[in-house]
Amino acid sequence: MTTSGTAPRSLLRAWSGVAAITASLFVFVTTELMPVGLLTPVSAGLSVSVGLAGMMVTLYGISAGVGVPFLVAWSRTVNRRSLLAALLVIMAAGNLVTAVSPNFAVLLAARLVTGFAHGVFWAIGVAMAMRLVPGDKASKAAAVVLSGMSIATVVGMPLGTFIESLTDWRTTFLIWSGLSLLVLVAVVLTLPSLPSASAVPVREVFSLPLANGRLRAVMTTVALYVLGHFAAYTFIRPYMEQNAGVAPVWVTGLLIVFGVGGAVGNFVAGHTVTRNMRATFVAACAGLVVSLLLVLLIGHGPVGLAVAIVLWGVSFGAANLCQVNMMLAAAPDTFEAAMSLNTMGYNISIALGALLGGVFATGFGTAGAVWFGVALTLAALLASAARRAPSGSAL
Incomplete structure (x- = not known):
């Protein structure tokens, strides 16, 4: 009886962990794409051209891409739950620095560092979700996590643009910094320890x-x-x-x-x-x-x-x-x-x-x-x- 009562609770926690990883993807993708809807106010606020403001997307993408194989290899012994928590801390800090940036150079530096965290998440996030659930549910868990991208596109980025229209672009990034911390709490509360199962050699x-x-x-x-x-x-x-x-x-x-x-x-x-x-x-x-x-x-x-x-x-x-x-x-x-x-x-x-x-x-x-x-x-x-x-x- 105890076993049958425990299984549903374990399964519920597993899917709660999948939901937390999905929320993490939502935060990462929204942070990546947010500047698309904010180029005009950011360029005006920091006195740069719209073309130059596009570097917010460029540098983020470069660090998210180039750093992946190296960072995943270097973190091969790190518990994946701890690694995801660290990535969310970086995400929160990066959005905070972006919000208070005194000039465009500081903003680009924050985007560059945040991009590294984004790339590592993509390399480990889906695999983490698949490990949380029974083997026959792994593909479903992967699909649920990937839905975070669609949610970010449908809700996250437009919401950021809407918030900017009511306040300003700095407040938008500040709110996303706080949201990153909320997702961090969800990850800590729902994910079990996930020792690194395998690493990808460079x-x-x-x-x-x-x-x-x-x-x-x-x-x-x-x-x-x-x-x-x-x-x-x-x-x-x-x-x-x-x-x-x-x-x-x-x-x-x-x-x-x-x-x-x-x-x-x-x-x-x-x-x-x-x-x-x-x-x-x-x-x-x-x-x-x-x-x-x-x-x-x-x-x-x-x-x-x-x-x-x-x-x-x-x-x-x-x-x-x-x-x-x-x-x-x-x-x-x-x-x-x-x-x-x-x-x-x-x-x-x-x-x-x-x-x-x-x-x-x-x-x-x-x-x-x-x-x-x-x-x-x-x-x-x-x-x-x-x-x-x-x-x-x-x-």
């Missing part, structure tokens, strides 16, 4: 694409669409304001629309990717190209923008689900190495996309950043459509 991460042609193909195509997306998306708020004349409340609403579209894209692709992964990815890339063109062609008013951004969100959500499946399909026997490599490549692409988008936004206006996004997503579409892959391959 040499394995960097040697994997050299020996795996399929993985190289996936990485190249994913890098192209992520570069294109973030080159345009990083500057979507100033584009809306300058080209469509929309008010901040419309910016918030359209960002929510994008996030909802992303959740829909994830859901739809979840049903189609198992049937034909390559066709699903090709369709998603085509949707990205068309949606960015629509932003340029009909995005001069709220209605046209809404149509374009719905398609953009759906396409990006579907592409994201595809790229994770393609990465794992290309390297099924080296799961942890593939995950670290995916984290590194994806975040570096975010950083470079924001950087190159900033160059085009500064030189040609915000529409230039969107045109650059069109070119790169078109390259991803052509690469994925032209590649003939055998049945069951990743691309």
Whole structure:
């Protein structure tokens, strides 16, 4: 009787831990993407150009990507519960320093350090959740944790933009610092001790694409669409304001629309990717190209923008689900190495996309950043459509 009574409690705690990890992902992803909705007020408040303000996304992405294999290897003996708690402390401190930054240099330094914590979380977070529950529930736990990304896109970033419209951008980051501490408390209360089960050697991460042609193909195509997306998306708020004349409340609403579209894209692709992964990815890339063109062609008013951004969100959500499946399909026997490599490549692409988008936004206006996004997503579409892959391959 004691055993039967204890099992439900243990299972409840396990899923509470999964929920705490999901909340952690929500905080990390929202912190990463928050500047997208705050570029205009941050650039005005710290007297820098909008293009330069995009470096908030660039540096965060660089540290989140480049540092992953090294930091995971160096922390191979650290209890994963303790490591996650430390990452959340860094996240809270980084948001606090961002909120009180006296100048743009200090703000960038805070973003750089916070990005390192973000990258390590991606390398360990999903695996932690899968260890908390029974083996047959591991995939469900992973899906629950990954939903934190959709929640951050649908709720977190638009909420940050809305809070900024009521207060200011400093208060927004201050609130997110406090939220990081609340999630830290949840992690400490719900997660059991999780000794490091395995670490990813740095040499394995960097040697994997050299020996795996399929993985190289996936990485190249994913890098192209992520570069294109973030080159345009990083500057979507100033584009809306300058080209469509929309008010901040419309910016918030359209960002929510994008996030909802992303959740829909994830859901739809979840049903189609198992049937034909390559066709699903090709369709998603085509949707990205068309949606960015629509932003340029009909995005001069709220209605046209809404149509374009719905398609953009759906396409990006579907592409994201595809790229994770393609990465794992290309390297099924080296799961942890593939995950670290995916984290590194994806975040570096975010950083470079924001950087190159900033160059085009500064030189040609915000529409230039969107045109650059069109070119790169078109390259991803052509690469994925032209590649003939055998049945069951990743691309």
